[in-house]
Amino acid sequence: MPSQGPIEGVYLSTALNLEKLFADAFAPRGEEIRLRRPEAVEDPAAVRFALCWHPADDAFDAYPNLSLAASIAAGVDNIVTCPSLPEDAVVTRVRDEHQADMMAGFAAWHVIWHHRNIGFHIEHQAKGAWARRDLGSFIPPRACTVGVLGFGLMGQAIARAIAAMGFPVRASVRNARSAPDIPGVTLEAGADAARKVAAASRILVNVLPLTSETRDILNSDLFAIMPQGSVLIQLGRGEHLVDADLDKALASGQLAGASLDVFRDEPLPGGHPWWSDPRILITPHQASDCSSAMVAEQVSRAARDVVAGRRPATAVDRKLGY
Numbered sequence: 001m002p003s004q005g006p007i008e009g010v011y012l013s014t015a016l017n018l019e020k021l022f023a024d025a026f027a028p029r030g031e032e033i034r035l036r037r038p039e040a041v042e043d044p045a046a047v048r049f050a051l052c053w054h055p056a057d058d059a060f061d062a063y064p065n066l067s068l069a070a071s072i073a074a075g076v077d078n079i080v081t082c083p084s085l086p087e088d089a090v091v092t093r094v095r096d097e098h099q100a101d102m103m104a105g106f107a108a109w110h111v112i113w114h115h116r117n118i119g120f121h122i123e124h125q126a127k128g129a130w131a132r133r134d135l136g137s138f139i140p141p142r143a144c145t146v147g148v149l150g151f152g153l154m155g156q157a158i159a160r161a162i163a164a165m166g167f168p169v170r171a172s173v174r175n176a177r178s179a180p181d182i183p184g185v186t187l188e189a190g191a192d193a194a195r196k197v198a199a200a201s202r203i204l205v206n207v208l209p210l211t212s213e214t215r216d217i218l219n220s221d222l223f224a225i226m227p228q229g230s231v232l233i234q235l236g237r238g239e240h241l242v243d244a245d246l247d248k249a250l251a252s253g254q255l256a257g258a259s260l261d262v263f264r265d266e267p268l269p270g271g272h273p274w275w276s277d278p279r280i281l282i283t284p285h286q287a288s289d290c291s292s293a294m295v296a297e298q299v300s301r302a303a304r305d306v307v308a309g310r311r312p313a314t315a316v317d318r319k320l321g322y
Helices: 016-028 098-115 119-126 153-162 193-200 220-225 241-252 292-307
Strands: 007-013 033-037 046-055 070-073 090-092 146-149 169-173 184-187 203-206 229-235 257-259 281-282
Touching: 007 016, 007 098, 007 292, 016 033, 016 292, 033 292, 070 292, 090 169, 098 153, 098 193, 098 229, 098 257, 098 281, 146 153, 146 184, 153 169, 153 184, 169 193, 169 281, 184 193, 193 220, 220 241, 229 292
Parallel strands: 007 033, 007 046, 046 070, 070 090, 146 169, 146 203, 169 184, 203 229, 229 257, 257 281
Antiparallel strands: none
C-alpha cells in the first residue's frame, strides 16, 4: 500500500503515557510520521505502525493494515506475546550504544558493590564509625569470576567493562562463532551454556531476553550449582527470577546477596520484605534507558523501511524473541 503524506502511527500501551514521553521527540518529524492516541485516530485502516510498550491483549485488532510494532526499548517480549499482534507484522526494538554503555556502568558498579562489600561502609558511615574490614581473606578480582547471561549488545558491553577491571568473565551465547572476541571473556555456547556460566561464577549478571526458554531460569536448580556465597545481579526481566527460590537461596547461604533492578510486579510493593533485607540492593528498573530522540529516530527509520517494503535493521526474530 503506497504511503501518501505522513506515515500514520498509534501509541499502544497499558503501562505508560507514550504520548507524554515521546510526542516532543517525534514533533520535528511531523511531515513524515504522525502518531496519535487510539481515541484520536480518525481512520484505523490508515495506521501502518504502532509505538508500543505492554499493549493490551486486543490492542492491534482495530488496525487492519498495521505492519510494524515498534518497542520503545530493547525488550520486545511484551509485544511478541500480545495475542492480537498480526502474524505478518514486523517487530523492532531500540539498539542504542549509549544505552549499552549505561547498562555496562550500572552492572560494573554492582559488581564492585558486592565484591568489596560497600554496604559495610555505608552502614558504618551512618553510625559515624571508622570501621575497617579485614582484607586478609579478600578474593582479588582475578580470582573472582563474573558470569554474564546474555551476550547481545548489553551483555557484550557489560563483559567488556567487567573484564577491563580485571575480573575473569564467562558469558553464555547462542552462537559462539558469530560473537565478538573480547579479551578476558570466555564464551559458553549450547543448550547448557547458562548452567556452565553459573557454575563458574561468584557473581552472576543476568541480561537475557525473556523467551519461553529463559522464563524462570533464575531458580533453585541454577543457584545450587553456583559457588556457595555467590551473588546475583538481576538486570534482565522480572519473569526470569523465581522469587521464592531467591529467598530460599539467601536463607540457606547458597547466595550471599543480590541486586535486583527488575521484578515480576512493578513497582515492587512498599511492604515487600526485600525492601528491608540488607542482603538485597533494589533499584527501580532503571539500569539503563535510551533517549526519546533515539527512539524517535530509529522508529521513524523503521516505519519508512516497512512502508517501502524493506526489513528494518532493528527488526527482531519473533520466534526467538530478540
